[in-house]
Amino acid sequence: MPFLCETVPVRTYARNQIVPLENSRIYIVQSGLVFIWETHLDGRQVLVNILDGNSAIQIHNFVHASYEMQIKKTSFLQITFLEAIDNQMNILHALRKQTFMSEELAAIHREKYVEHRLYFFLQFLKRHFGKEIKKEHYLIAVPITHEELASAVNSTRPTITKLLTKMIDKNQVVYQQNGKNRWIILKPLFFSAAEPF
Known part of the structure; x- marks a missing residue:
């Protein structure tokens, strides 16, 4: 099964381009490399995740921070909603994997030293x-x-x-x-x- 949501267009993003992330949208990275940044109200930015090809992420917490995607190398993305992926297990699996990666990074942030x-x-x-x-x-x-x-x-x-x-x-x-x-x-x-x- 291709790692693609067939009803959503694929967009090309160039290196160093910034893509603001919207609440509850799903961002599918077909290929490339992107960093996910969290910007707090005081202006501090934290790198919260890294995605490469065949990855997907959905951000829900927009209360105390905003999120953006920094393109590290030319990337092909699809931006959609959960309903549009039509139970494609590979995309759902990728979302689950990115959730675990985010939790792993959060645990690293809690280390004292x-x-x-x-x-x-x-x-x-x-x-x-x-x-x-x-x-x-x-x-x-x-x-x-x-x-x-x-x-x-x-x-x-x-x-x-x-x-x-x-x-x-x-x-x-x-x-x-x-x-x-x-x-x-x-x-x-x-x-x-x-x-x-």
């Missing part, structure tokens, strides 16, 4: 977007800046830079340049460390 939040967030990226490139070396092929990492773990860019530098010094993490993007590679020492820092 920023070091642990960063460690668990990198583990999250490895589980959902990592590719094993050689034994116990995982490429996180998600173009994410230190500023975005900081937002994802409720910290600051200088703190994240400092913590990642420590991980590089301990041979737990390296960077790989891919055009304009810099990807993170998690090395075996990242996983064997009893304490990440």
Whole structure:
């Protein structure tokens, strides 16, 4: 069964385009990569989810925040309502998966120490977007800046830079340049460390 709602047009969105999310709509990502941002009344933004191809998300909580989708690489999307997907199990499964991913990120946000939040967030990226490139070396092929990492773990860019530098010094993490993007590679020492820092 194709990952497509046949009654809804597919729209193309370019890299760095921002798509405001509307309450109770379903956003189906056919292909591409998008970040979901939550903007609070005080202007603070938090990265609350990441979606790649064959994903779907529905946001319900618009009381204390607004939500937007940032296109990280050219993406093909469909925007619809639950009634229009006509019980397509693959789309319903994708919505359920994104709910679990959001809950996983919320649990990471509740960790007391920023070091642990960063460690668990990198583990999250490895589980959902990592590719094993050689034994116990995982490429996180998600173009994410230190500023975005900081937002994802409720910290600051200088703190994240400092913590990642420590991980590089301990041979737990390296960077790989891919055009304009810099990807993170998690090395075996990242996983064997009893304490990440």
